[in-house]
Amino acid sequence: MRLAKKYGCDEEKAYLAGLLHDITKNTPKEEQLKIFNDFGIMLDDVSYAAEKLWHAVSGAAYCEKVLGITDNEVLSAIRYHTTAKKDMTILEKVLYLADFTSSDRDYDDVDIMRSLVDISMEKALDYALSYTIKDLVEQGRQIHPDTMEAYNFVKENI
Ligand SMILES: [Fe+2]
Numbered sequence: 001m002r003l004a005k006k007y008g009c010d011e012e013k014a015y016l017a018g019l020l021h022d023i024t025k026n027t028p029k030e031e032q033l034k035i036f037n038d039f040g041i042m043l044d045d046v047s048y049a050a051e052k053l054w055h056a057v058s059g060a061a062y063c064e065k066v067l068g069i070t071d072n073e074v075l076s077a078i079r080y081h082t083t084a085k086k087d088m089t090i091l092e093k094v095l096y097l098a099d100f101t102s103s104d105r106d107y108d109d110v111d112i113m114r115s116l117v118d119i120s121m122e123k124a125l126d127y128a129l130s131y132t133i134k135d136l137v138e139q140g141r142q143i144h145p146d147t148m149e150a151y152n153f154v155k156e157n158i
């Protein structure tokens with residue numbers, strides 16, 4: 001809500017997205033697979049291989065189909081809060097960055113991210129995506145195409 005206010009998007013939508021974004025994070029794998037199956041969702045190969053990414057997809061579907069959330073801006077912010085994507089709305093950026101800088105995070109550069117997020121949303125996004133991609137490469141993991149597109153888009157437009 002604080003970032004929403006600072007960057008001029010609907011605080012109530014930010015509150016709702018923030019409240020619901022991890023709703024299926026601790027949902028067992030089998031139940032998330034059932035959500036995908038029930039709602040006709042096909043995961044791409046990179047997402048399928050990275051279980052950490054599942055809850056953004058299953059969470060958005062659960063919010064829409066089970067909880068009856070109809071606000072597409074809120075649903076999309078939840079859907080892309082893990083990978084990001086190119087050309088995000090302010091609400092999508094707000095949720096992504098709020099999640100990246102929340103008080104329970106303790107990765108190496110979290111203090112830099114926390115100050116950047118109050119200076120410039122675009123700079124914070126650039127830093128967050130660069131950090132994420134570097135980290136994934138160092139761990140020998142795949143990079144989701146949406147994350148690459150988000151990074152390239154930010155670099156083109158910063
Ligand atoms: Fe999450």
